[in-house]
Amino acid sequence: MRAAVIHGERDVRLEEVPDPVLSTGGDAIVRVVAACVCGSDLWPYRGVTPVQEPRRIGHEFVGVVEAVGEHVERIRVGDFVIAPFYDCDMTCENCPNGISTSCLNGGWWGSDDRMGAFADGGQGELVRVPHADGSLVATPGTPAPELIPGLLTLSDVAGTGHHAAVSAGVGPGTTVVVVGDGAVGLCAVLAAKRLGAERIVAMSRHEDRQAIATRFGATDIVAERGDAGIARVTELFGGIGADCVLECVGTKESMDQALRTARPGGTVGFVGVPNGGPELPLGFMFSNNVGVNGGVAPVRNYIEDLLPEVLDGRLDPSPVFDLQLPLDQVAEAYAAMDERRAVKVLLRPDRVSPAAGHAPSGGAPSR
């Protein structure tokens, strides 16, 4: 099969790799119908987190189950499935607590699966899923092609934006600021709207992203950054700041921005992968009673909640995909996101097994 391999800075290639094979009895092979590139994939792409050796990449995908191990009970061949951006069993001590990202037996796409086998990356034609019954969520029947981009967001960005909002305590009547206008930040706006926020400020300097934010429910756009941005947001909220701030970037600057736009007693919900290991100023948090909750989003725990709304159209995060490319243009997908020519790129393997019964058509609007 073909799969994306990152070799180093700005060097992602589609290569021939071995087809995955069932190996543990609890696993499944999924033929990818749609995958995508994540903002966090840009860290190694940009050389911020160095690539030590060539490795598979990509962690968001939906597809059709081609084979299952003999112990798999819930997932069946032919199911259309959504995979979270990690593998998890949903039965350990942590998964039922809502934190499947801390699964005691799980792992990450593109790395060792803790059972001695190599886990495939999501940007490829096939993916072996170590804990099929835990990780995968099947849709009821085969979804309409136009729903596929929205379903794909449940793999990561929609659930991650939701986690930011939940972690910050967004609820009816709350005031919200979203720091970050990437796909996760935009999904955080949508999540805040869905959870009943009264006022939602999107911090964004890019007109195309501002437009999506407004469509998703932002009531105000603040283009300023740094001290000017903090002053503008504080002014919007009675001089003290917002109840909830959703940090969706992961840099020291963005976290600082988030902490300083929360009101005393407010909460920062953070989901941006900390980049460069920023630490939190505990003294500032103490003096102002600003809490910091969140982390790597346990999106698997959210899929069942959000899926029905995506299927019936009440929740539509699909506009975050503003470019769609065949998998063999994966290098261009990375470049487009790196150069901010696209918010998020959807990738479709162009050789689909006839056995899967799914054509790789429909979906997101091309940009």
Add this chain to the structure above:
Amino acid sequence: MRAAVIHGERDVRLEEVPDPVLSTGGDAIVRVVAACVCGSDLWPYRGVTPVQEPRRIGHEFVGVVEAVGEHVERIRVGDFVIAPFYDCDMTCENCPNGISTSCLNGGWWGSDDRMGAFADGGQGELVRVPHADGSLVATPGTPAPELIPGLLTLSDVAGTGHHAAVSAGVGPGTTVVVVGDGAVGLCAVLAAKRLGAERIVAMSRHEDRQAIATRFGATDIVAERGDAGIARVTELFGGIGADCVLECVGTKESMDQALRTARPGGTVGFVGVPNGGPELPLGFMFSNNVGVNGGVAPVRNYIEDLLPEVLDGRLDPSPVFDLQLPLDQVAEAYAAMDERRAVKVLLRPDRVSPAAGHAPSGGAPSR
């Protein structure tokens, strides 16, 4: 009048200082019936936070109102009042949000009161309270002498322990670890019990404090610290840690202990004054979804909730006072706490105005 003044490391003296006078119309003069020494008073006493120049000290007191300014409406001469460990107006943007410690017009005992006048410290015979209607809470009638120590805890430690528990999300059925066995940590145990925690681990190496913790509701005592303590607590909670960890110390070591005894998805409620500016490891929090909430406790917002239970005996934090001294032995009070001969020392001015109508008697058991 006489009041405590800190001159430097291990140098606290009771000195003659000017009597306070009403000056703003909204203020009140309170004759102190009982005051006490706080764990945070030990930072300057021990030289950890250097004393630049002699200054008044003490921030916890209860007393009787001797005079009020012409604009004071709620508080009356003769009222027995509880003062929080800071001054606040309860009408600004932050106070009604529950964060009166961030009062836009408030201040701290022993420092400038933001209205051009010097605020008295709590360890003295009289205290001018800048915002009497905001800061002070009057008891219904004159409390029985034996209730005074319990009422005094509402000034700081009982409300601060409560804030740790609330910030960590303690509720019915939760599992809790309390880091710190000072008066605040012990009050945090009591608060966790009151809020319905199912299991409460007190981390303490001192038998006398272990006994109070057990009396307050601790179900388990862990004497180990560091890695051994973390291992022991984790083992008690299914190998993953507790739902809620209450950090009541403020050192880098105690916060590290707290973060590492919380389960993935758990929350650290912190109220220990950060000492030496420890910063939080955001990467650890991200990977484990461990949140950190809390800060300087807005105890004024909690007094009305907790007061009825202290008055009717359902809530009795008074055992944290294990030594009672006259105010003129304030230096010994500090030494006893510094040397861990006492958990917390209650101080009584021994010259009480007959006009106040209160004898400085009764209360905490002497140690």
